[in-house]
Amino acid sequence: MNGLADKVQRGVRLEVRGLRKSFDEHEVLKGIDFAVGPGEIFVIMGPSGSGKSVLLKHLIGLEAPDGGQILINGEAMQPGDMASKYRMAMVFQSGALLNSLTVGENVGLYLSEHRLKSADEIARIVAGKLADVGLKDVGDKSPSDLSGGMKKRVAIARALVVEPQLILYDEPTSELDPLSAVVVGEQIVQLKERTHVTSLVVSHDRDLAFGIADRMAVIHEGNIVAAGAPDEIKKSADPLIQKFLQADFKRAE
């Protein structure tokens, strides 16, 4: 599908029900439930080690659950099924760009490796996706020449090459200075507004979460302890949530 119809219907509905995962004795996901509507930005916020990356790995088929279900548009997916039935992409925390390739080659890698398009078409698509994230004229550079914020945006451009219906972001602002973090957050919002892609973001960055989320959830030790609109989360009386939201440096008086 192309054109306007695809744009309007692009984003899928994602639902996770009762997802459980242990590594040996360590129960990392203890029954995760949440749903993300088509075209929504849903942020799962929580501290390091709370199970955010493990959750995303289940969605892209890198881990198989011990229990629970992942549904797309109401249909239960087998592990790894999603990637073949739906167009989805993940922006990894590290960015995972190859320094042996140019920025443009990184962005077009999926298309060139799978011989999906001619070289001319790939060049055109790559230029378009880089422009989509506000980066022009960097296609011939090496990733190692770019700032951290630019690398993240290149990683997003690379994810866009598959015209995703679902895009997963793992800590998109980690290791970024505050201004670059704001630019990356704005990119995530602009992409959703332009393409109606469904976005799932996991992050420990409170500013990012409250800045971009349509709805959000808080994960703590493998459980979702609250979910709702950002305003509802802010007002939550749950001590765990308030502790996470208010954690800050205290100066001696």
Ligand SMILES: Nc1ncnc2c1ncn2[C@@H]1O[C@H](COP(=O)(O)OP(=O)(O)O)[C@@H](O)[C@H]1O
């Ligand atoms: N493959 C694995 N084997 C064993 N333990 C793992 C594995 N992957 C993650 N874990 C553990 O699961 C917990 C959650 O990890 P993770 O999802 O990476 O946290 P985060 O919320 O920081 O992304 C951590 O305690 C981590 O050590």
Ligand SMILES: [Mg+2]
């Ligand atoms: Mg992580």
